[in-house]
């Protein structure tokens with residue numbers, strides 16, 4: 001059975017149950033019909049001021065005929081609550097999962113146990129799946145290193161392989177074979193070093209050409225913050241509970257800030273693009289990012305699936321030019 005997910009959850013439990021995990025975000029954004037999915041949600045009554053991702057997830061669920069969705073009801077997005085209520089009306093079974101705001105160990109343990117019970121598996125079976133996924137996560141971490149350390153992988157490729165670690169494209173072994181082919185090919189390349197090194201923070205962008213545009217200006221994108229978190233590469237040797245406690249995205253911003261600053265220092269990043277989504281509460285966190293991170297930050301906003309608009313292109317050009325000038329002085 002295909003099980004939809006509104007964001008990253010302990011996918012190990014889904015795999016232990018023999019189901020196929022489907023990250024609904026990836027189905028939405030990878031579709032050539034992504035814009036029409038947003039329109040479909042609006043036709044069904046979603047307000048224009050609802051988040052584009054939420055509308056896309058709603059329509060992607062209906063179009064793919066998915067019968068059950070694991071919905072993150074704490075730690076991701078308040079709009080998910082209303083969205084799953086509209087899905088529930090259509091007969092989709094909703095399995096809730098909540099990340100405790102303060103990373104509380106016992107509360108998180110209970111949530112994972114509850115998820116396992118919903119899916120009819122034991123904690124030990126989910127742990128076995130964590131072992132199965134570990135070498136795959138390690139290969140994606142290697143792709144990340146080939147990006148920032150070796151200049152052999154571009155920002156788009158880095159984004160794609162990391163974002164796939166939410167659901168492993170529904171089939172971990174097939175995804176691993178794809179990784180092996182990609183790694184073999186990337187290692188044959190000649191390194192490309194951009195004039196400046198850029199990190200991208202925030203939720204994955206809804207723009208279709210952000211990476212190509214920024215790297216076309218002579219920069220290299222060497223960090224995708226949230227996507228890197230999906231890989232759980234910082235805790236390949238942790239147990240299941242610790243793995244999902246160290247994952248920064250669903251908890252307080254402070255954990256994300258520490259992680260971003262560490263990666264900025266490690267990767268020698270010159271400037272950060274903070275991607276924000278129109279009508280998303282996370283836009284408020286932008287002020288804290290700018291207050292606490294020690295480097296230039298450009299905030300951009302996207303709304304619907306599309307190419308970058310002219311104003312955002314101009315702002316990106318000016319940002320990269322400023323970073324280049326700064327570096328040369």
Ligand code: SF4
Pocket residue numbers: 051052053054076077078079080203277279280281282
């Ligand atoms: S971008 Fe923000 S509002 Fe949209 S789904 Fe993600 S967390 Fe929710």
